[in-house]
Amino acid sequence: MPRHAPGHRPPDGGNAIHPRPARTTAATVAEAGAWAEVLGGYRHLHAALPVPNGQWLVQHRPQAPVLDLDGPAAMVELAAEIQHRTRTTRTRTR
Template sequence: MARSCAGPPPQPRRTAIRSRHSRTSIPTAAEAGAWAEVLVRHRFLHAAVLAPNGQWLVQSTPQAPVRVLDGAAALVDLAAQIQHHTRTTRNDTR
């Protein structure tokens, strides 16, 4: 005769968010540019500009101070942080 296990019912499975440090390659300027365009288009950033020295100048709102990011990897990390924040703070209405 089979016995049932006592305990809470199983929770629905959710897709895991991968660590930002699981990359196997260094982000390129083209990848960072694509992310910058997406972040600005979807209004997560007010502006993102590539400087001639490879740094990125980003501004979250028109009144916010300009932040200087040190290269493509820093911009891709910022995109990952914004994406993680967006996914973890929205209501679970699905």
């Protein structure tokens, strides 16, 4: 499938956002922590904290319920979902 310039629709009118390839390695705690820091810095998350049992506690807004994510892979998947949602919303509004 040919790639097109960011923000431009392909000639067939389809979605310019392509599905991401499958991971070949497991997400690490360091990777999940880096994504949590980035998402917090851009205010996509209010808080994201690892807990000793390997899970992550995540809160989208200050008064929102706290979500319990099952490990680093779930944190990285949440980051991918937020990034995908942000990109598809941005593409539709142009």
